[in-house]
Amino acid sequence: EDRWWCAADIGWITGHSYIVFAPLLLGLTSIIYEGAIDYPKPDRMWEIIERYGVNILYTSPTAIRLLMKYGEKYPESHDLSTLKALGTVGEPINPAAWHWYYEVIGKNRCPIIDTYWQTETGGFTIAPSIYLGLPDLKPGSATFPMPGIEPDVLDENGKRVRDGEKGYIVIKRPWPGMMLTVNGDDQRYIDVYFSKFKNIYLMGDYAIRDSDGYYWLLGRSDEVLKVSGHRIGTIEIEDELVSMKEIAEAAVFGKPDTVKGDAIIAFVTLKDGYEKSSELIEKIKRKVRNDLGPIMVPEEIHIVNSLPKTRSGKIMRRVIKAVYLNQLPGDISTLENEASVDEIKRAMDLIKNRVVINGKYKGN
Incomplete structure (x- = not known):
C-alpha cells in the first residue's frame, strides 16, 4: 500500500532500479517526476509529497542541501504527515543535512535510511534495515552491512x-x-x-x-587530497563548510601545488538571506582553522549562485575542477543546468583579470 518516490534521474542505476524494477516487483505505487525539484518554486518536492500522499521519499544529500538553502518555510507550508521513512543515496550525507532532513521534513519521527552501494554491487551494501530491525541511527553514518555483505x-x-x-x-x-x-x-x-x-x-x-x-x-578514494603529506578526504572539509549557517552547498577539490602537493579549493553556495563578501570568506576560513586545523583551510573559497549538478541532484565536482583548471569538462550530458558551468567560468575570468593594488586584489 506504500506510495514510494525515488527522486532520481531514471537513467542512473538508482533510477531504473528503484523507480521501475523494485517498485513493480513489490506492487507498490511509484511516483515518477520529470523536472527540477525546485521549479517552478522551491516547494515543488513538498507539493508532490502532499498531493500524492507519499510514504517514503528517497533522494540525494545534494538535493537535501539544495532545498535547505530555501529555509523551512516551504516544507512547513505543506502537509508531510504521510511520510514514514526517508532515504538518501548517491554520496555521504553531511550531519547538518541529516538533522535538517530528520527534524524539518520527518518531524523527528521518520527514520533516515542512508544507503551505500554502487552500480556494480547490484543493490544496497551498507544501510539501516527496517525489516531486520532498525538500529540506532547516527547522523552521517550508513550504519551496518546488509545480509551477505562482508x-x-x-x-x-x-x-x-x-x-x-x-x-x-x-x-x-x-x-x-x-x-x-x-x-x-x-x-x-x-x-x-x-x-x-x-x-x-x-x-x-x-x-x-x-x-x-x-x-x-x-567519498571517493581518488578524490582524497594530499596536502603537505596529510591525506584529507574532500567530504571532511565539505561537512565542515555546510555546517555553517550561511552555507547551503559545498564542493571541494585539489589543484596541483609544487610545495603542498594539493592546494584545497572550495566552491560554495549560500542560503537565502546571506550575501557574498570578503568578510564571510574570512569567517569561513577561521571556522575551518579552529575546528579542523590550519592544514584543512581552503586556499581559495569561491561563492557562486549554483553548482553544476546532474538531474538527480548530484554535484559534478569533476566538472567544477576541470573548468577551474581550464580543462575540458568531459561528458556533461547529464548536467541539469549548463548556466552553472558558465558562472564558474566567469568567476575564473574575474580572478585572472584582477589587479593587485597595495598588496590587495581590487574587485571581489
Whole structure:
C-alpha cells in the first residue's frame, strides 16, 4: 500500500532500479517526476509529497542541501504527515543535512535510511534495515552491512585499520547481486576491482568504521587530497563548510601545488538571506582553522549562485575542477543546468583579470 518516490534521474542505476524494477516487483505505487525539484518554486518536492500522499521519499544529500538553502518555510507550508521513512543515496550525507532532513521534513519521527552501494554491487551494501530491525541511527553514518555483505576497511598494505582510522572500504567475499565482469573486458574487471588487494573487491571509497561497528563513508578514494603529506578526504572539509549557517552547498577539490602537493579549493553556495563578501570568506576560513586545523583551510573559497549538478541532484565536482583548471569538462550530458558551468567560468575570468593594488586584489 506504500506510495514510494525515488527522486532520481531514471537513467542512473538508482533510477531504473528503484523507480521501475523494485517498485513493480513489490506492487507498490511509484511516483515518477520529470523536472527540477525546485521549479517552478522551491516547494515543488513538498507539493508532490502532499498531493500524492507519499510514504517514503528517497533522494540525494545534494538535493537535501539544495532545498535547505530555501529555509523551512516551504516544507512547513505543506502537509508531510504521510511520510514514514526517508532515504538518501548517491554520496555521504553531511550531519547538518541529516538533522535538517530528520527534524524539518520527518518531524523527528521518520527514520533516515542512508544507503551505500554502487552500480556494480547490484543493490544496497551498507544501510539501516527496517525489516531486520532498525538500529540506532547516527547522523552521517550508513550504519551496518546488509545480509551477505562482508565489508572491511584496509590500509595501503591491505591490513585492517584500527577503529576510527580512515582507509579503503572493501568487500571480502562474493555477495548476492555482484557483477561478474566488465562487458567484453574480463581483464579490466580484474584490474579495476581486484588488483589492489588480491581476491578482495575494492569499492573505491574511503571510510571509517567506529568502535560500535558503524560505517562512515568519506567519498571517493581518488578524490582524497594530499596536502603537505596529510591525506584529507574532500567530504571532511565539505561537512565542515555546510555546517555553517550561511552555507547551503559545498564542493571541494585539489589543484596541483609544487610545495603542498594539493592546494584545497572550495566552491560554495549560500542560503537565502546571506550575501557574498570578503568578510564571510574570512569567517569561513577561521571556522575551518579552529575546528579542523590550519592544514584543512581552503586556499581559495569561491561563492557562486549554483553548482553544476546532474538531474538527480548530484554535484559534478569533476566538472567544477576541470573548468577551474581550464580543462575540458568531459561528458556533461547529464548536467541539469549548463548556466552553472558558465558562472564558474566567469568567476575564473574575474580572478585572472584582477589587479593587485597595495598588496590587495581590487574587485571581489
